[in-house]
Amino acid sequence: MRRIPSLMSSRLEAVLRPWRGRPLHSLARVAFSWWASQCPPSDEPAAASRHGDRDGRVFLVGAGSGDVELLTLKAARLLREADAVVYDRLVGDEILALIPAGRERYYVGKSRGHHSVAQAEIGALLVRLAGEGKRVVRLKGGDPGVFGRMGEELATLDGAGIGREIVPGITAASAACASMGIPLTDRGHAQQLRLITAQQCREGGEPDWPALARRDETLVFYMGLSRVAPICRGLRGAGLPDDWPIMLVANASLPEQEALVGTLADMPERLAAHPLPSPCLIIVGSVVRLAEVRRLVDSEVMHAIEAHREDADIYH
Ligand code: SAH
Numbered sequence: 001m002r003r004i005p006s007l008m009s010s011r012l013e014a015v016l017r018p019w020r021g022r023p024l025h026s027l028a029r030v031a032f033s034w035w036a037s038q039c040p041p042s043d044e045p046a047a048a049s050r051h052g053d054r055d056g057r058v059f060l061v062g063a064g065s066g067d068v069e070l071l072t073l074k075a076a077r078l079l080r081e082a083d084a085v086v087y088d089r090l091v092g093d094e095i096l097a098l099i100p101a102g103r104e105r106y107y108v109g110k111s112r113g114h115h116s117v118a119q120a121e122i123g124a125l126l127v128r129l130a131g132e133g134k135r136v137v138r139l140k141g142g143d144p145g146v147f148g149r150m151g152e153e154l155a156t157l158d159g160a161g162i163g164r165e166i167v168p169g170i171t172a173a174s175a176a177c178a179s180m181g182i183p184l185t186d187r188g189h190a191q192q193l194r195l196i197t198a199q200q201c202r203e204g205g206e207p208d209w210p211a212l213a214r215r216d217e218t219l220v221f222y223m224g225l226s227r228v229a230p231i232c233r234g235l236r237g238a239g240l241p242d243d244w245p246i247m248l249v250a251n252a253s254l255p256e257q258e259a260l261v262g263t264l265a266d267m268p269e270r271l272a273a274h275p276l277p278s279p280c281l282i283i284v285g286s287v288v289r290l291a292e293v294r295r296l297v298d299s300e301v302m303h304a305i306e307a308h309r310e311d312a313d314i315y316h
Pocket residue numbers: 065066090140141142143144145146147148170171172173176221222223224249250251252253254279280281282
């Protein structure tokens with residue numbers, strides 16, 4: 001049992017809370033992740049003796065949306081126990097720091113200007129590693145079952161007779177709404193939730209705009225940063241009002257998170273004036289109004305605090 005690191009984690013967080021958002025906080029968390037990765041779990045055999053006569057197995061694991069603390073306990077344990085980790089672009093350094101030194105790592109994501117490793121090659125790599133008797137963690141950003149091409153990998157593993165297990169993760173939609181302080185669904189706003197890939201909005205493929213243009217639903221578009229204008233146009237064309245709320249959240253759950261809140265009519269212009277980086281999520285629906293209300297409330301609270309401070313300065 002490894003109680004110390006998790007205990008230390010909460011202590012460390014308590015100590016660092018006042019520093020949250022400052023450079024020292026990130027630095028200390030990276031240092032902590034590294035330290036945690038250096039302590040092998042006491043009830044686990046050493047890496048070298050772990051495989052051999054044992055059957056290999058692949059764990060398709062969600063890494064969550066970026067914040068290392070949004071990783072599940074199960075994912076963290078599997079990372080510590082893995083013989084090999086095969087990971088994607090959206091998996092951050094703090095999470096990779098949990099992999100003990102000396103374990104095999106394979107990066108199969110897209111690098112700047114290059115294509116990602118072909119899906120067939122990833123499948124072949126997983127089959128080879130598991131065939132060598134290794135415990136393999138296939139680590140994907142967010143939830144592996146949400147636009148993560150997990151289906152192809154499952155089919156390859158099943159075809160090769162390799163044992164596998166799925167470990168869900170926190171998908172970007174949950175993380176983005178949580179960090180903006182709003183629910184994904186709210187009974188006064190949305191009774192349905194739809195996760196949509198904006199990739200189908202590319203040349204040739206068009207989403208069914210009339211089916212998406214509902215007022216009782218929250219729409220979340222993944223992979224849509226370059227498709228904001230067509231999405232706004234499509235939804236307005238299908239009957240949603242010009243002032244219907246839309247929100248863009250980039251780097252959700254990370255310290256560098258940025259968001260734009262606006263309407264279907266003005267969001268393309270807002271984005272042009274304030275470009276956001278990738279990864280970015282597009283959330284459409286009246287729940288977004290709650291983010292706007294929250295922002296106003298927060299700024300009023302800030303005004304009140306400032307005013308109070310100024311009053312205090314006058315009298316002291
Ligand atoms: N399996 C992932 C999604 C992979 S598709 C999940 O469940 O979250 C990649 C898309 O996910 C990106 O183009 C972006 O739209 C979204 N995404 C992933 N991480 C994100 C983050 N931290 N902030 C905003 N969007 C994110």
